[in-house]
Each structure stands twice: as structure tokens, then as C-alpha cells.
Amino acid sequence: MxxxxxxxxxxxxxxxxxxxxxxxxxxxxxxxxxxxxxxxxxxxxxxxxxxxxxxxxxxxxxxxxxxxxxxxxxxxxxxxxxxxxxxxxxxxxxxxxxxxxxxxxxxxxxxxxxxxxxxxxxxxxxxxxxxxxxxxxxxxxxxxxxxxxxxxxxxxxxxxxxxxxxxxxxxxxxxxxxxxxxxxxxxxxxxxxxxxxxxxxTKGAREISSLLADLKKALENRELLFVMAMFFMVQTCIMLIQPLITLYVGQLMDDMGDAAIKMSGIIFSLSGFTGIIAAPFWGKRGQRFGYVRTFCVVTFAAGFINLFQVFIADVWQFAAIQFVYGLFLAGAVPNINANLTRVTTKEMRGKAFGLVTSAQQFGGVVGPLAGGFLGTYMSTRYVLVITGCILICVAFYSYLTRVRNAAEA
Known part of the structure; x- marks a missing residue:
């Protein structure tokens, strides 16, 4: 054809x-x-x-x-x-x-x-x-x-x-x-x-580049490496708490039965609602004020909100904090994705998206392992606080290495 x-x-x-x-x-x-x-x-x-x-x-x-x-x-x-x-x-x-x-x-x-x-x-x-x-x-x-x-x-x-x-x-x-x-x-x-x-x-001979070759190519683009690192960190923070939430809800409700499962379903659904509500808003802010600058704002705000997890006393307070947390974190991925198209050429776009996907998936490996390990030795509320601290560090790193340097250049 x-x-x-x-x-x-x-x-x-x-x-x-x-x-x-x-x-x-x-x-x-x-x-x-x-x-x-x-x-x-x-x-x-x-x-x-x-x-x-x-x-x-x-x-x-x-x-x-x-x-x-x-x-x-x-x-x-x-x-x-x-x-x-x-x-x-x-x-x-x-x-x-x-x-x-x-x-x-x-x-x-x-x-x-x-x-x-x-x-x-x-x-x-x-x-x-x-x-x-x-x-x-x-x-x-x-x-x-x-x-x-x-x-x-x-x-x-x-x-x-x-x-x-x-x-x-x-x-x-x-x-x-x-x-x-x-x-x-x-x-x-x-x-x-x-x-x-x-x-x-396209029929005929095709050269399928290896992952190692793609990584070597990516090392020549420092901005692409930054995007990969941010995808990895955001996915790690998302997955760090996912294996723990259902059990944590059961602990807050003093019930590991059907009521806890239903409530956990409602809390997990909040991320979908926040994505529909907030992602387009933060995407427009990124286009207007800069993708990395907006990424810094949403990751800092999400991390700061998560610090309040240490004070919660019931499941409804936990749900409220998760909702506000999600409203900010929903802006992270759209702005990283948009920044990816800014820092790569069309010729390497497919390769770049493949590498970013791998970085995101490796975040999905590290997050649950770290969450499961930390959850074995400390209360889930402190794991949530650690997640907030990581996001705040990501925001400061992004600001100091990208936004401030660009302003001074």
C-alpha cells in the first residue's frame, strides 16, 4: 500500500x-x-x-x-x-x-x-x-x-x-x-x-538500535537526561505509596474488611478526578509561564501538602489531603512531556519517548520496592511524609539547575 x-x-x-x-x-x-x-x-x-x-x-x-x-x-x-x-x-x-x-x-x-x-x-x-x-x-x-x-x-x-x-x-x-x-x-x-x-x-531492511546505543545517544543531550530523571522521580513518588494505601485506609478505619476496600477505591479514584480537573489547567500555565517553572511549582506544592500527612487522625482527612495533593501533582507529567518535545528534534523524538518510557517504568520498579521496605519498618504516614520531602527536593533541584540558570544566562 x-x-x-x-x-x-x-x-x-x-x-x-x-x-x-x-x-x-x-x-x-x-x-x-x-x-x-x-x-x-x-x-x-x-x-x-x-x-x-x-x-x-x-x-x-x-x-x-x-x-x-x-x-x-x-x-x-x-x-x-x-x-x-x-x-x-x-x-x-x-x-x-x-x-x-x-x-x-x-x-x-x-x-x-x-x-x-x-x-x-x-x-x-x-x-x-x-x-x-x-x-x-x-x-x-x-x-x-x-x-x-x-x-x-x-x-x-x-x-x-x-x-x-x-x-x-x-x-x-x-x-x-x-x-x-x-x-x-x-x-x-x-x-x-x-x-x-x-x-x-517501511518494508525492507531496518536497523533496530539497541537500548545501550539509545542510552549512549541520550547522554549527549543533557536536557533529555533531565526529563528522564524527572519522569523517574515522579513515577517513583507515585508508586512509593500505592502498595500501602489500602492497608493504611484499613488501619485508619480500624477495619480491614469490605468497608476499607470500598473507601480505598474512592480514594484511588480521586487521582482520576484531579487529572481531569487540573492537568489541562497546569498544561496551559506551562505553555504561558514555562514548562520547567510550572513543574517546579506543582512538585513543590504537592510535596508540601504531603507533609501534613503526619497530622491526620481519620480517613476523611487523609482523603482530603490526597485530593489536594493530586490537584498539584496532576500538573507534573503534562509539563514534563511538553518539555520533552522542546528539548528533542523530530528525528530523535521516537527514540526519546522510548527512553523516557523506560525511565518511567524503572520508577515503577523502585517506588514499590522502597515503599514496601519503608512500610515494613515505619508507619505509612511517615512514608507519605518522605514522599513529600522527595518532591520538594525535586522542585528545588529543577529550579536551581534549570529555571535560575536560564534566568541568569
Missing amino acids: TLLALQKNSTGSWKSNLPVLWLAVFLCCASYTMCMPFLPVYLLRELHVTQADVNFWAGITFAITFMGSAVMAPYWGALADRVGQRKMAMRAGYGLALTYFLTGVCQDVYQLLLVRVLCGVIAGFVPACLSMASSSLPEEKMGWGMGLMQTSIASGTIMGPLMGGYLSSWFGMRASFYVGSAALFIATTLVILIVHDASVI
Whole structure:
């Protein structure tokens, strides 16, 4: 198929592609947040991990998935250039559906660990869908269409924990994994049957650069390294507390039963609400006042708000602080992403996004491991305070090394 034919097909198919891709991303994100935030309770209730060890195993099971994804992301990205994103979506979607089903039938923590490794290795459904959306959208609809796709991620983040909390209390915790598996199967099937992959695939010899070569190239761009480091730090802070929240809510409520799971679902959903409310606002502020400057403001404010965790006395105070914290932290990723396009050329943009994804995934490895380790030896409220201190340090570092230097130059 010629480039002209592909462009014609793209123009005619985006109206049918976009709703299906939106629904597929929504179902994938809802499936994830329906199950994963409650994994620590699943370890306690269904896999009979002791209370003393649950923080450790929660951190390990979260981190191992991100490790697999970080290692495999460059390979899947290179393969997608040859076979197309539609086939990558099929591989990842059906593969994730299988891993969710297997998680529901696990009988001990070692089986769960193996399934989580497999989940990380085959992940990549949402990036493939976003790539297909961007390939099929006409240029004049690109900003609107990709903004619409971002709402599917936020909406899934809102609905998933709510559905997971009630499914777990009504039908048992394993039911959430089975429903998540079915949702992913349906989403993938819809993409295969309806979506046309409009990406241009160049046939013939292709050089697939290695991760080491990409890293060597990145070392020549100090601004790209800064963006990678900020993605790593923000993701680490996000994941540092995720394995601990459900258990912490149970402690605040003096109840590790269904009420704690439902309340945890509500608190996890707050991040989706804050993303919808605050991300566009902070994105506009970044465009007006500077992306790094705005990044400094939101990370400092989020970190400062988190210091108040030490004073909370009940679950409603915790929820309120988490909401305000999320309103500021929601501005971090949009401004880092925008800064990435400023500091890289179009020729290295794909490579840069791949490296940034790997940096973010490695943050997903370090965060749960550190959170599980710290949660074993100290109260969760102090882990939250440590997270706030890290964000404040990130803000000061960014200001001193980027904003102030730029002003003095």
C-alpha cells in the first residue's frame, strides 16, 4: 500500500477508529485500577500472606511488573515499526487478559509473582492504542483527538477503583480479576475487528538500535537526561505509596474488611478526578509561564501538602489531603512531556519517548520496592511524609539547575 493510499485510509477511518480506541483504553485502565490497588488485601485474604510480610510482597509484586515492562519496551517499540501497532495491541491485549485471569486463580504468592513477571513482559496495550489514534487522526484534529484519548485514561482511573471495591465486597476479590480479564478481551477484540492501523510500515531492511546505543545517544543531550530523571522521580513518588494505601485506609478505619476496600477505591479514584480537573489547567500555565517553572511549582506544592500527612487522625482527612495533593501533582507529567518535545528534534523524538518510557517504568520498579521496605519498618504516614520531602527536593533541584540558570544566562 502506498503512502498516499494510507493517508486516504487514515482520513476516512479516524471517525470510526477514535470511539473504539477510546473505549479500549478506558476498559484497559479501568481493568488495571479495578484490581491492582487492592493487591495487598488480595495477598492477605486470598494468598494468606502474613501481616508482617504483606508490605514486602506487595512491593515486590508491583515492582517486578514494571521491571519487565522497562526492559521489554524498547524491543516492542522496534518490532511495532515492522509489524504495526495493531498487532502489538492484539499481543498485549490478549496477553494481559490472560494474566488477569491467571492472577484470579493463583493459590500462593510465588504463582502470583510469576504471573506479574509475564504481565510486565507483554504489556503495552495503551501505548499501541494511543499510537494508532495519532496515526489515524488528521492533522487539524490531532490536539483535540489526543486530548480526548487522555480523558479515557482519567475516566478509567476513576471508575476502576470504584468498580473493584464493590465487586470485591459483593463477589469476592478474585471476581475483580475475572471481570478485568473479560474487559481486556472485549477491548482487544473490538480493536481487531474495527480499527484500521494507519501507521506507515517501511518494508525492507531496518536497523533496530539497541537500548545501550539509545542510552549512549541520550547522554549527549543533557536536557533529555533531565526529563528522564524527572519522569523517574515522579513515577517513583507515585508508586512509593500505592502498595500501602489500602492497608493504611484499613488501619485508619480500624477495619480491614469490605468497608476499607470500598473507601480505598474512592480514594484511588480521586487521582482520576484531579487529572481531569487540573492537568489541562497546569498544561496551559506551562505553555504561558514555562514548562520547567510550572513543574517546579506543582512538585513543590504537592510535596508540601504531603507533609501534613503526619497530622491526620481519620480517613476523611487523609482523603482530603490526597485530593489536594493530586490537584498539584496532576500538573507534573503534562509539563514534563511538553518539555520533552522542546528539548528533542523530530528525528530523535521516537527514540526519546522510548527512553523516557523506560525511565518511567524503572520508577515503577523502585517506588514499590522502597515503599514496601519503608512500610515494613515505619508507619505509612511517615512514608507519605518522605514522599513529600522527595518532591520538594525535586522542585528545588529543577529550579536551581534549570529555571535560575536560564534566568541568569
